[in-house]
Amino acid sequence: MNPFTFTQASDVDAALARLASGARPIAGGTNLLDLMKEGVMRPGELVDINGLGLDTVEEANGGLRLGALARNADTAYHPLVRERYPLLSAAILAGASPQLRNMATNGGNLLQRTRCYYFYDVGTPCNKREPGTGCPAKDGLNRLHAILGTSEHCIATHPSDMCVALRALDSVVHVRSQRGERDIPFADFHRLPGDRPELDNTLEPGELITHITLPDAARFRAHSAYIKVRERLSYAFALVSVAAALDIQSGTIRAARIALGGVAHKPWRVEEAEEALVGKTPGLETFGAAADIVLRGAKGHGQNDFKLTLARNTIEQALTTAARGTEYAKGEQR
Structure with a gap:
């Protein structure tokens, strides 16, 4: 690991000055410490932001405000989240392990970097790690890789x-820098790779995530589901x-939300598919037609061709599980 300077920020302004x-x-x-240990990221200075007080839910x-420094576990088990946003609670509890959820923060969850094998292996080329070296x-x-929104430069x-649920729930990311504050719709926060795969999101230099807001989602409370398909039951990233x-x-379906993870460089949502469900009776034929819209343009790369059918x-x-009624997460350990 390269040497670096470590400081602790006493307040938000002090943190912004260091950023x-x-x-x-x-x-x-x-995530960051793993990347540093592997030599993927080599920051010259780290600023500890745990003491900034941005940890409330x-x-x-009429909606909910999630502090950027609230821990994933505390967010998932918060009474307001479990009662009003069971989809978000279920998504968080499907991720990582209890130990990691107890440490990981909401803001950090948004800033996770891809788990592409080549990105983590500094001995191989990677456009995301070193632009222009190849993919x-x-x-x-590429078994775990994207089938939607890819480019010739990256298929991570x-x-x-958590981000898949936040995308489905029309969340907004609130950030602050020495230049001021701005709000980023969740749809615009993460990027597709295009010709700049090294950029994961639309944060500007010096910006800090302070909180995330969710609009009222009462109409979806009774019928939601988070389904994660992975290669083992615990501590595995999604295939889909x-x-x-x-x-x-x-x-009759009056409104719908569908977001996918494990298939693109960002949480994937196609509003046209949701609109196609409105006015329809829940059923496999209806849901299959919506799935076809979501997956238009999907393309496998060999080892991940199975994702086309799996998705x-x-x-x-x-959608079938959601139509039956929300099932709150059970049996999870903190």
Whole structure:
């Protein structure tokens, strides 16, 4: 590991001053420290932001405000989250392990970097790690890689479960820097790779995530599901995951939300597919038609061709499960 300077920020302004000078924030460190140990990231300065007081979960304007430094476990088990946003609770509890959820923060979850094998192996080329060196995953080990939104420069996926639910729930990311504050719709926070795969998100230099807001989602509370397909039951990243939420009145779908993880460089959502469900009766034929819209343009790269079928089946399963009624997470340990 390269030597680095470590400082502790006493307040938000102090943290922003260090970020403006090029420091990188650290809170739980559950991803950043791994990247530093592997030599993938080599920050010259880390600033500890744990003491900034950005760790509350509270009501806000009819919705919910999630502090960036609230731990994933505390967020998932918070009474307001479990009662009003069971989809978010289920997604968080599907991720990582209890130990990691106890350390990882909400803001850090948004900033996770891909688990692509080549990105982590500094002995191989990787456009995300070193722009212009190539993407060996396209013709190499790509079982876990993207089938949507890829480019010739990168086929990596975003690893978060929490972010899939946040995308489905129309969340907003609130950030602050010495230049001021701004709000980023969740749809615009993460990037597709395009010709700049090294950029995971739209944060600007010196910006700090302070909190995330969710609008009122009462109409989806009774019919939501998070389905995650992975190669083992615990502590594994998704091959495909789906966050599904339905507003069903008198046997008819009035509104729908569908977001996918494990298939793209960012949580994937196609509003056209949701609109196609409105006015329809829940059922496999209806759900299959929506899945076909979500997966338009999907393309496998050899080892991950199976994801094309898996994604369609998982969308159908998630929507079917949601239509039956929300099942709160059970048996999870803190």
